[in-house]
Amino acid sequence: MADDKTLDGIHFMLPTPFDANGEVDTASLSLLVGAAREAKCTGVVTLGVMGEAHRITDAERSPIIDAVVAAAGEDLTITVGASAESGSALASRVRDAQSAGATAVMIAPAKMAKPNPASTYAYYAAAQETTQIPIVVQDLPEQTGVHLDPEFIGKLHTELPYAKYLKLEDPPTPQKITKVFEATGGSMGIFGGLGGAFLFEELRRGAIGTMTGFAYPEVLVAIHKYIVSGDIERARSIFYKWIPLIRYENSAGISLAIRKEIMKRRGFTTTADVRPPSPPIDDSTRAELEDLMNSMDLSVSNL
Numbered sequence: 001m002a003d004d005k006t007l008d009g010i011h012f013m014l015p016t017p018f019d020a021n022g023e024v025d026t027a028s029l030s031l032l033v034g035a036a037r038e039a040k041c042t043g044v045v046t047l048g049v050m051g052e053a054h055r056i057t058d059a060e061r062s063p064i065i066d067a068v069v070a071a072a073g074e075d076l077t078i079t080v081g082a083s084a085e086s087g088s089a090l091a092s093r094v095r096d097a098q099s100a101g102a103t104a105v106m107i108a109p110a111k112m113a114k115p116n117p118a119s120t121y122a123y124y125a126a127a128q129e130t131t132q133i134p135i136v137v138q139d140l141p142e143q144t145g146v147h148l149d150p151e152f153i154g155k156l157h158t159e160l161p162y163a164k165y166l167k168l169e170d171p172p173t174p175q176k177i178t179k180v181f182e183a184t185g186g187s188m189g190i191f192g193g194l195g196g197a198f199l200f201e202e203l204r205r206g207a208i209g210t211m212t213g214f215a216y217p218e219v220l221v222a223i224h225k226y227i228v229s230g231d232i233e234r235a236r237s238i239f240y241k242w243i244p245l246i247r248y249e250n251s252a253g254i255s256l257a258i259r260k261e262i263m264k265r266r267g268f269t270t271t272a273d274v275r276p277p278s279p280p281i282d283d284s285t286r287a288e289l290e291d292l293m294n295s296m297d298l299s300v301s302n303l
Helices: 026-038 058-072 087-100 117-130 150-159 173-184 199-204 217-229 232-249 255-265 283-295
Strands: 009-013 043-046 077-081 104-107 135-139 165-168 189-192 209-212
Touching (some): 009 026, 026 043, 026 058, 026 217, 043 058, 058 087, 087 104, 104 117, 150 173, 165 173, 199 209, 199 232, 217 232, 232 255, 232 283
Parallel strands (some): 009 043, 043 077, 104 135, 135 165, 165 189, 189 209
16 A cells, blocks of 8 residues: 555545445445546545544444555555544544555544543544554534644644655635644644645645545646646636635535535536435526536546
8 A cells, every 4th residue: 555655646535426226336436436547546545524424423434445445556645534533433444444455544523512631632543543544634624613722733744654744624724724733833734625725825834735525526626746756836716716616515514415416417426415404405506516517617638
C-alpha cells in the first residue's frame, strides 16, 4: 500500500452505492474507485459522512472496505472512516481498517450532549494507542456538534504522533487553515472538504488537498495541479467556471442525493438511491440540476 507521504492531493470521497433492492452495490464501488483513478486522484475515502457510514450496518462495513481496497490496488491511497461513539468502538474500527489494508483512518469526534476537551482527547488517544497508520482528524461540527478550536487541534497533532492530518470542514475554512497552521507550526497536513466550495482559497492558504465527493473529481485535480505548479490564473479560471455546479451540489440536506444523481448520469453507479431516512431529490430539483448541467460546458478533456 501507498504510505502516508503520498497523501498530498485530491481524495475522492466515495458514496456508498446501493442496488435496486437497497443492498450495497460493490460492483459500483469498483466503478467509483476507477473514476478516481481515471481522474488522477491521490486516493479515495470510504465510510465517511458522504458514504452514509451512519446508515451502514456493522456487517456491511468490512465488505465495503474490502471492495474499495481491492479496487484501489497499489496506486491509490485508501482512507477509511472509523468514527464511532466510544473509544473502544473506535479502536475496533481502526484495527479493522488497518488489517484490511487502509492507508489512513479518518476520525470525527464522538457526539456528546456536553462536549468537553478532555473526553474528546481521550477518544483520539484511544485511536493513537491502536493505530499503525496516520489519523486524519475530521473537524465537522455541523454533524458532530463538537467544535475543535485550533489550539486543541494543535494539541492533538503535537501529543498524538499519528494525528498527522486534518480534514477541515468548519467554515470559514480558509481563515481556520491559517489559525491551525499557527497552532501547529505548519507541520500538520490540512485537507479541505465541503464539496470543494472553497478549494481555491484553501489551497492558496496552504492546504495540501481536499477530501470531498464532488462528482467531477477531475476538476479538483486540475485546480490542485495548477496551484502547485504556480499557474494561479488557470486554477482560478477552472474554479470559477465550475463553481455553479459545486454550489448546487452542496445544497444543504440533499447534497448527497444530488451527487449520486450526477454520478449515476456519469455511469459511476447503477442507482442514485440514498438510504432512508436520508432524503432523495424530487422532480423539481432533478429538473433544476438538469437545466444547470445543460447550461454548462461539462467537458473535462481540456483541463
